[in-house]
Amino acid sequence: MTVLVKMPAENFDSYLASSIHEYAEENITSGRWPLEAAQARSKAEFENLLPQGFSTPDNYFFEIMDSQRELVLGYLWFAIKESFGDRSAFIYDVKVKDVYRRQGHAKRAFFALESIALRLNVTSIGLHVFSYNENAKALYELLGYFVTGANMRKNIGIQTNIDPN
Numbered sequence: 001m002t003v004l005v006k007m008p009a010e011n012f013d014s015y016l017a018s019s020i021h022e023y024a025e026e027n028i029t030s031g032r033w034p035l036e037a038a039q040a041r042s043k044a045e046f047e048n049l050l051p052q053g054f055s056t057p058d059n060y061f062f063e064i065m066d067s068q069r070e071l072v073l074g075y076l077w078f079a080i081k082e083s084f085g086d087r088s089a090f091i092y093d094v095k096v097k098d099v100y101r102r103q104g105h106a107k108r109a110f111f112a113l114e115s116i117a118l119r120l121n122v123t124s125i126g127l128h129v130f131s132y133n134e135n136a137k138a139l140y141e142l143l144g145y146f147v148t149g150a151n152m153r154k155n156i157g158i159q160t161n162i163d164p165n
């Protein structure tokens with residue numbers, strides 16, 4: 001019903017362009033980045049993560065497809081990280097196209113990912129989710145992911161009603 005298929009190299013550039021755009025939008029919406037230069041900042045982060053683009057070692061790009069492999073329903077990108085013997089996968093991007101949402105595709109894609117990760121000798125999967133993204137948080141909670149921390153931020157230099165005393 002839903003399968004993860006290795007992304008064809010020729011589809012990578014358009015995937016990357018839309019992911020850079022969406023990541024900038026997410027950072028603006030979350031309040032993490034100002035509007036100005038958000039796209040350039042996003043592009044720089046992707047270039048940092050993927051110095052060799054599609055061929056960057058330890059990075060895996062998939063299309064989420066229907067089982068007949070006719071429709072691209074979404075995308076999933078993860079990387080393998082190893083530190084002091086702890087081998088884990090980190091999901092950098094997951095997306096199901098608007099029209100295919102709430103049909104269980106992300107859920108099944110994540111189960112398929114677990115099988116792939118186990119074959120790669122990975123013992124845990126991590127990810128980042130913006131706090132405003134209630135849809136994704138609901139999915140991750142359902143799948144058994146737990147929160148290990150939270151980034152916080154305060155914009156300073158603006159008047160607030162907080163009493164410093």
Ligand SMILES: CC(C)(COP(=O)(O)OP(=O)(O)OC[C@H]1O[C@@H](n2cnc3c(N)ncnc32)[C@H](O)[C@@H]1OP(=O)(O)O)[C@@H](O)C(=O)NCCC(=O)NCCS
Pocket residue numbers: 094095096097100101102103104105106107108128129130133134135136138139140142
């Ligand atoms: C988050 C996202 C990947 C979910 O994909 P999806 O295929 O619609 O998710 P599923 O259909 O597999 O949902 C499985 C469960 O997750 C939860 N869930 C998913 N979307 C939800 C929503 N919009 N509201 C509430 N719960 C939701 C529900 O528990 C759902 O089960 P149910 O439909 O039986 O209630 C999709 O909304 C998306 O691509 N969003 C934009 C990109 C994004 O936010 N990516 C995550 C970045 S961290």
